[in-house]
Every structure is written in structure tokens, then in C-alpha cells.
Amino acid sequence: MHNSFLIGAGALFANGCTCDKTAASTESVCSKDKPTVLYLGDSALKGPGAYLTGIMSFHNIAFDYLPTREKFTDPLLNNNYSAIIMSDYPARNFSPAQLNAIVEKVRAGMGLLMIGGWTSFAGVNSEYTNTILSQILPVIMQQGDDRVNCYQPCLLEKASNHQIIDSLPFDRKPPAIGGFNRVTAKNDAATLLFARRFEAHRKAGVFKLTPFEKPDPLLVVGSYGKGRVTAFATDVAPHWVGGLVDWGDKTITAQAPGANTVEIGNWYAQLFANMINYTAGRG
Amino acid sequence: MHNSFLIGAGALFANGCTCDKTAASTESVCSKDKPTVLYLGDSALKGPGAYLTGIMSFHNIAFDYLPTREKFTDPLLNNNYSAIIMSDYPARNFSPAQLNAIVEKVRAGMGLLMIGGWTSFAGVNSEYTNTILSQILPVIMQQGDDRVNCYQPCLLEKASNHQIIDSLPFDRKPPAIGGFNRVTAKNDAATLLFARRFEAHRKAGVFKLTPFEKPDPLLVVGSYGKGRVTAFATDVAPHWVGGLVDWGDKTITAQAPGANTVEIGNWYAQLFANMINYTAGRG
Numbered sequence: 001m002h003n004s005f006l007i008g009a010g011a012l013f014a015n016g017c018t019c020d021k022t023a024a025s026t027e028s029v030c031s032k033d034k035p036t037v038l039y040l041g042d043s044a045l046k047g048p049g050a051y052l053t054g055i056m057s058f059h060n061i062a063f064d065y066l067p068t069r070e071k072f073t074d075p076l077l078n079n080n081y082s083a084i085i086m087s088d089y090p091a092r093n094f095s096p097a098q099l100n101a102i103v104e105k106v107r108a109g110m111g112l113l114m115i116g117g118w119t120s121f122a123g124v125n126s127e128y129t130n131t132i133l134s135q136i137l138p139v140i141m142q143q144g145d146d147r148v149n150c151y152q153p154c155l156l157e158k159a160s161n162h163q164i165i166d167s168l169p170f171d172r173k174p175p176a177i178g179g180f181n182r183v184t185a186k187n188d189a190a191t192l193l194f195a196r197r198f199e200a201h202r203k204a205g206v207f208k209l210t211p212f213e214k215p216d217p218l219l220v221v222g223s224y225g226k227g228r229v230t231a232f233a234t235d236v237a238p239h240w241v242g243g244l245v246d247w248g249d250k251t252i253t254a255q256a257p258g259a260n261t262v263e264i265g266n267w268y269a270q271l272f273a274n275m276i277n278y279t280a281g282r283g
Numbered sequence: 284m285h286n287s288f289l290i291g292a293g294a295l296f297a298n299g300c301t302c303d304k305t306a307a308s309t310e311s312v313c314s315k316d317k318p319t320v321l322y323l324g325d326s327a328l329k330g331p332g333a334y335l336t337g338i339m340s341f342h343n344i345a346f347d348y349l350p351t352r353e354k355f356t357d358p359l360l361n362n363n364y365s366a367i368i369m370s371d372y373p374a375r376n377f378s379p380a381q382l383n384a385i386v387e388k389v390r391a392g393m394g395l396l397m398i399g400g401w402t403s404f405a406g407v408n409s410e411y412t413n414t415i416l417s418q419i420l421p422v423i424m425q426q427g428d429d430r431v432n433c434y435q436p437c438l439l440e441k442a443s444n445h446q447i448i449d450s451l452p453f454d455r456k457p458p459a460i461g462g463f464n465r466v467t468a469k470n471d472a473a474t475l476l477f478a479r480r481f482e483a484h485r486k487a488g489v490f491k492l493t494p495f496e497k498p499d500p501l502l503v504v505g506s507y508g509k510g511r512v513t514a515f516a517t518d519v520a521p522h523w524v525g526g527l528v529d530w531g532d533k534t535i536t537a538q539a540p541g542a543n544t545v546e547i548g549n550w551y552a553q554l555f556a557n558m559i560n561y562t563a564g565r566g
Contacts, residue, residue, distance in 0.1 A: 149526070149529035149548075151456075151459060151527065151529040151531075151548060151551075152459055152526060155483060155490060157485065170485075171486070172484055173435070173484065174485055174490070176434065176435055176436055178521075178526050179529070196490065198490075200438060200459075201457065202453070202454045202457055207438060207457070207479065209436075209481070239521035239528055242461060242522075242526070243432070243433055243434035243437075244434065246432035246461075248434075265432075268434075
């Protein structure tokens with residue numbers, strides 16, 4: 001079951017959904033019910049946006065959606081979102097005043113989740129590094145390109161106990177990812193997952209895999225004022241999501257209205273649902 | 284440098300390029316010069332098709348392109364392609380007569396390369412299993428769903444020497460993939476690469492990775508009449524391509540006309556260029 005629907009809108013206005021139906025876009029999603037989270041980014045529902053919208057539809061998380069190509073609009077600030085998710089949503093889509101307003105809303109209790117990608121964190125070119133979000137996210141972003149592509153194995157490694165990850169078999173069945181944004185956890189934040197890369201080679205027909213000495217923070221949580229702030233430094237969608245997208249003992253077929261169908265692992269879906277629900281203040 | 288260009292065409296006709304410019308599609312590509320290979324599938328140039336078209340543009344392989352949603356047309360049979368590449372191109376896009384004609388062309392010397400995906404080999408539902416291509420491809424396809432998703436590491440393992448792979452560092456730097464079509468090599472075919480899956484777990488803070496006992500054929504070459512037939516049982520594009528897409532000691536930025544830009548590893552690009560050139564009869 002899901003509780004959002006597709007509108008032909010250039011922006012989305014929840015709590016009554018007075019959406020601008022005259023605008024060109026056909027890919028914003030506006031929740032029929034009281035919205036809980038606002039999801040920004042990941043191109044489009046017929047592209048990478050199908051993953052997280054599919055997960056939220058499957059897990060009954062009400063959401064509004066704005067694709068990458070649409071700028072953030074001031075009326076969105078009037079909606080009482082429990083969390084905003086930014087995932088490959090370019091910083092230039094916000095005005096400085098809008099980012100300031102988001103910071104104030106987090107201070108007052110709204111959650112903020114940033115998910116990795118080429119236009120998340122620093123990304124290709126210091127996307128969010130020099131914005132005010134650097135002051136509230138639980139990680140220190142790099143100057144310049146922070147992208148790490150892993151053509152050899154990179155496994156998620158549990159760093160500490162937390163409600164987001166405790167129900168999931170990270171030790172028994174650690175999943176692989178394909179890349180991540182390199183960030184540093186802030187001193188007052190908690191690193192829940194690391195990315196542990198491996199060097200692999202084969203000699204006399206035998207593979208040898210050796211873990212890198214130093215892992216990278218992958219899932220980091222913190223707070224700013226009354227709001228929870230979460231950084232997940234790999235992508236929810238291919239290619240960086242890697243094997244994680246299939247992580248599970250069951251395959252889920254999920255589809256948000258207007259989005260592509262996705263076939264995903266149940267543990268993968270649960271991880272993101274837990275991340276969103278925690279950041280939104282649940283539990 | 285590349286030698287193909289974008290046309291607004293529903294089908295493509297090379298050697299003079301008398302393309303049907305009245306048709307709806309804007310994503311067929313028609314070579315200006317004498318075409319060498321015909322690439323069928325992978326959705327679109329603004330999607331997964333950007334990878335192989337980018338590789339061929341970068342490596343100066345002339346090609347015509349037909350996206351997944353466009354049916355194969357008889358005039359294509361009149362073009363003297365040195366090879367046809369089918370990559371996630373649904374079997375229903377061919378008539379039985381067209382598949383018969385392709386088999387005859389391979390017998391006479393044209394190459395055929397099938398690249399893996401959800402509508403390659405058996406795919407989701409016996410896509411090519413019961414077609415005449417099963418008689419000429421170098422692998423035995425499964426009945427029903429042959430898809431293997433790997434949320435834990437899966438490495439490419441060199442099985443024998445061959446011009447497609449000998450210049451590439453498979454032993455020194457084996458790349459990871461995210462999944463593949465499960466096929467069996469035919470007796471008269473040569474398996475060049477296996478997919479070797481690993482079971483990973485973590486105990487007392489230490490990762491243990493154990494290779495599966497039995498690997499799966501991933502790159503298999505054979506011949507039919509005078510033609511070379513090649514099966515590569517994972518995808519050229521995310522998500523199955525996994526880390527392989529970044530395999531290299533240099534990052535290449537490649538773009539075919541009308542396609543998205545892709546950032547890819549130089550060894551990854553070389554592997555596919557070698558595969559295409561070999562199948563097309565070069566070397």
C-alpha cells in the first residue's frame with residue numbers, strides 16, 4: 001500500500017495538495033494524506049528515483065517527491081515535514097535563504113537525511129561542502145571531488161549498535177557496495193556503518209582478499225537542535241548501491257505511482273525505511 | 284573520435300543511411316561511414332545504452348544503434364555488418380524469419396555477441412532459450428529465470444588465454460560484478476572468464492570471505508559456420524556490471540552522439556572493445 005500519487009506539477013504542496021498542475025513536470029509526487037517526508041532528487045521516477053519511492057511505498061512511508069531537475073520552492077517550507085531527504089539533489093536547486101530556512105526547521109525538530117551520489121556531499125565538485133548544511137550534517141565534507149569508485153569488493157561493516165541497523169544481518173551476511181562519497185564523521189556524531197574496501201588478487205589460481213586498514217564512514221547519525229541528521233554516503237540506486245540493492249532473503253517488487261517497478265532485496269528496503277523513520281523522529 | 288550520429292529515425296539503414304526520419308524515435312543511431320557493428324538494446328542512449336555506445340565511440344568502432352523499444356526491421360538484414368550485438372534486446376523484437384536470417388548470416392561469417400541482462404539469454408522468462416539462437420550461441424540457456432544477483436562479492440576469474448582478455452590485469456586486479464545470467468558453456472566452446480562468487484561473514488570483528496566451490500561461465504566464445512559467437516553473461520551497464528564499470532587505472536569520459544556522458548574505467552572499456560573486435564572477426 002502507498003499513500004502518494006502522481007501529479008502533473010512543477011512543484012508540490014502537501015497538506016491539501018494544492019499542486020501547480022499547469023507546470024511542465026509530470027514527475028513530482030504529492031501525498032494525498034498528511035505527508036511525512038519530502039524526498040528531493042535522484043533524477044526521476046522512471047529512473048533512479050524509482051528505488052527510494054518504491055521502498056517508501058512498500059513500507060507505508062508517506063512522501064512528497066521532487067525530481068532533480070526541479071528547483072526547491074518556498075511553499076515547501078510551509079509544509080510540516082517530519083524529514084527532508086536529499087539524494088543527488090544539486091545544491092544550486094536551493095537559494096541560500098531556503099537552505100537557511102531548512103537549517104532552522106532542523107533546529108526546531110525536522111529530520112534531515114542526505115544520501116550519497118555524484119551531487120551529494122562534496123560529489124564531483126564541492127556540491128554541499130561550502131553551504132550552511134555543512135554546519136548541521138554529522139559529517140565533514142571534502143573540498144573537491146569526494147567520489148570513491150570500488151571496482152574490487154567493498155563491504156558494509158557494522159560499527160555500533162543502533163535501531164537503524166540492529167535488526168539487519170550485517171555480520172552474518174554483509175552486503176557489498178560499488179562506491180561512496182568520502183566523508184569524515186564529526187566528533188559529536190555516531191558512525192553506525194563503515195565501508196570496508198578489499199584489495200583482491202589471484203596468484204597460482206587462488207584469490208586473496210585483504211581488507212584495507214582504514215575503513216570509511218558510511219552511515220553517520222547526529223543531531224542539530226531538536227532535529228536528527230543522518231548521512232548515508234553511498235547511493236540508494238545503481239551504480240554505487242552495488243550488491244546492496246539485492247540484499248535480502250526475499251525479493252520485493254515495489255512501485256510508487258508513476259514510477260518504474262523495482263525488484264529489490266527486503267533487507268535493503270528495510271535499511272532505508274529504518275533510516276528514514278529514525279531521521280523523521282520515530283523511535 | 285566517433286563515426287556515428289544521431290537521427291530521428293524509427294529504424295536505421297546504414298551504407299548510405301537512408302534512415303526513416305519520419306518515425307517517432309529520436310534515439311536510433313545511424314553510422315555515417317561504412318558500419319561495422321549493429322548494437323541492439325539497452326533501452327536508450329539517455330539510459331544504459333550510453334555505456335556501450337560510449338565505449339565504441341571512444342574506441343573508434345563504427346556502429347548503428349537500435350534501442351530496446353524498437354523492433355528489428357528487415358532492411359537491417361541487407362547491411363553488411365561484421366557483427367550484431369544483442370544486449371537486453373527482447374526476443375519478441377524479432378520475427379522468426381529475421382532470427383533465421385541472422386543465423387544464416389552468422390554461418391556466412393557475421394559475428395554475434397550477446398551481452399547479459401534481464402532480457403538476454405533466458406533472463407526473467409526464457410527470453411532466447413527456445414529460439415533458434417540457442418543453436419548457435421556458445422552457451423546452453425536455462426528454462427525460466429536465469430538471473431543471479433550477488434549482494435556479496437563476485438569476482439571475474441580468468442579461465443584461459445585469449446586475445447580478448449590477455450592484455451588485461453585479471454589476476455593482478457580482478458574486478459567485481461553485481462550479477463549475471465546463469466548459463467552453461469557448450470562442449471565445443473571455450474570459457475575465457477568465470478564469475479566466482481564469495482560467501483562473506485564477520486565474526487569477532489573479522490571478515491571472512493570464502494569462494495564458492497563452483498564458478499559460473501561468464502565469457503564464452505565459439506563459432507558457427509564461418510562466424511564467431513560470443514556470450515558475455517553479465518550486463519555492460521548498472522546494476523549487474525557492478526564494480527567492473529570502474530575497472531581501470533584511468534577514468535575515461537566517453538559520449539556517443541545524443542547519448543549521456545559516461546565516466547568509466549579504461550580496462551572496462553578495453554574489455555568490451557576487445558570482445559566486439561574479436562567477434563567482428565578482427566585479429
